[in-house]
Amino acid sequence: MxxxxxxxxxxxxxxxxxxxxxxxxxxxxxxxxxxxxxxxxxxxxxxxxxxxxxxxxxxxxxxxxxxxxxxxxxxxxxxxxxxxxxxxxxxxxxxxxxxxxxxxxxxxxxxxxxxxxxxxxxxxxxxxxxxxxxxxxxxxxxxxxxxxxxxxxxxxxxxxxxxxxxxxxxxxxxxxxEPDEPFVSAYMAVPMTGGLLAATGHKSVIENIRMNSEGVIERQCQPCVSPEKLTREIYRLRESGRSLQEIGEELGFDKSTISRRLSALPYHLRRHCM
CATH class of the missing domain: 3.40.50.300 (P-loop containing nucleotide triphosphate hydrolases)
Structure with missing residues (x-):
């Protein structure tokens, strides 16, 4: 089998x-x-x-x-x-x-x-x-x-x-x-707390969705760390090696705001970027 x-x-x-x-x-x-x-x-x-x-x-x-x-x-x-x-x-x-x-x-x-x-x-x-x-x-x-x-x-x-x-x-x-550009809607699929997938750090998934001019559904699916677009962008920049100060300057936020956003992530995510 x-x-x-x-x-x-x-x-x-x-x-x-x-x-x-x-x-x-x-x-x-x-x-x-x-x-x-x-x-x-x-x-x-x-x-x-x-x-x-x-x-x-x-x-x-x-x-x-x-x-x-x-x-x-x-x-x-x-x-x-x-x-x-x-x-x-x-x-x-x-x-x-x-x-x-x-x-x-x-x-x-x-x-x-x-x-x-x-x-x-x-x-x-x-x-x-x-x-x-x-x-x-x-x-x-x-x-x-x-x-x-x-x-x-x-x-x-x-x-x-x-x-x-x-x-x-x-x-x-x-x-x-919150959807990513240029999509108009999105949802996030998260392993339920208490289950094996959540306990072993299985990543959540975002599905960005829109309808094209021919009426066909277009989708973009990828691992996702947060339902909030700003937090996802902060995490992406941090993963690319940018400092908290650099991220704050690029996005127009104080360094402490960037740090709080990252600190709110689950441990298996934030341990790689703090």
């Missing part, structure tokens, strides 16, 4: 236990854009927010609603290549299924072909919270006959997010951040 963390195509074999990852979206993050970005990177590079998981030649996306299904179908058409395939499945009803119930989870069914599956959950009902048992049941249903599964959650509470690390191989939280 091939190494599941290699960068080659891993759709030819089924691992004994499917790898399953979770993404928890902030309230102002587009599930459609996030799902498109995840799909693009899995299909073309075999990467998931900087984590090598192997190129996926067959991807099945189950959307949260019919409207987002229509949008995703338009955009994923631009990334299909060769003999690979990306399919987009929408709920059959106007009302999103209740995936907490056995009836809702039964709607998944196995993929028609051995595939990577991406499942986008509908926004959470604030009055009814996910339990640990319900998340585990969802995971079992979603990973049936899959080599790799990614579940995208929307609007989870802090308590619900705390349940994810125990259920999934790795978990990323995604929140809006």
């Amino acid at each position: 091939s190494n599941p963390d290699s960068t080659g195509d891993v759709n030819s074999e089924v691992p004994t236990v499917a790898r399953c990852y979770a993404v928890a979206l902030g309230s102002d993050v587009s599930a459609t854009l996030v799902t498109y970005g995840i799909t693009f990177d899995l299909y073309t590079r075999g990467m998931f927010y900087g984590l090598p998981v192997g190129k996926q030649s067959s991807i099945q996306i189950r959307t949260a609603d019919q409207a987002s299904s229509h949008d995703l179908k338009l955009h994923v058409a631009h990334i299909e290549q060769g003999e690979g395939h990306v399919s987009v499945c929408a709920p059959l009803t106007q009302t999103p299924p209740n995936y907490r119930s056995p009836e809702g989870r039964a709607l998944f069914g196995p993929p028609q072909v051995l595939a990577c599956r991406i499942v986008v959950m509908p926004p959470v009902n604030k009055k009814i919270r996910w339990s640990d048992a319900e998340i585990q049941a969802l995971k079992r249903a979603a990973t049936a006959k899959c080599a790799l599964c990614i579940i995208v959650f929307q609007g989870l509470s802090k308590d619900e997010k705390s349940l994810l690390n125990a259920c999934f191989n790795s978990v990323f939280t995604v929140e809006p951040c």
Whole structure:
């Protein structure tokens, strides 16, 4: 059996236990854009927010609603290549299924072909919270006959997010951040605190996004140290060997301001630049 963390195509074999990852979206993050970005990177590079998981030649996306299904179908058409395939499945009803119930989870069914599956959950009902048992049941249903599964959650509470690390191989939280020029929007994917990736210093990723004149999504993804553009620029200049004084003069800030920005970074980042 091939190494599941290699960068080659891993759709030819089924691992004994499917790898399953979770993404928890902030309230102002587009599930459609996030799902498109995840799909693009899995299909073309075999990467998931900087984590090598192997190129996926067959991807099945189950959307949260019919409207987002229509949008995703338009955009994923631009990334299909060769003999690979990306399919987009929408709920059959106007009302999103209740995936907490056995009836809702039964709607998944196995993929028609051995595939990577991406499942986008509908926004959470604030009055009814996910339990640990319900998340585990969802995971079992979603990973049936899959080599790799990614579940995208929307609007989870802090308590619900705390349940994810125990259920999934790795978990990323995604929140809006300041974009780099010339992009108009961006979000930052961060390994969830308490998980293995965060504990081992896995870098966060910024995804800058814009739409070109032909209606095609353009993205720029790279490791990211902060949601704030100024802090990212300070860190970049410091990494290039510039002194705190030189950085302050170039950016128009006092040396102490530069130092405070760097000091606020996580230890595994600031130890290299202070």
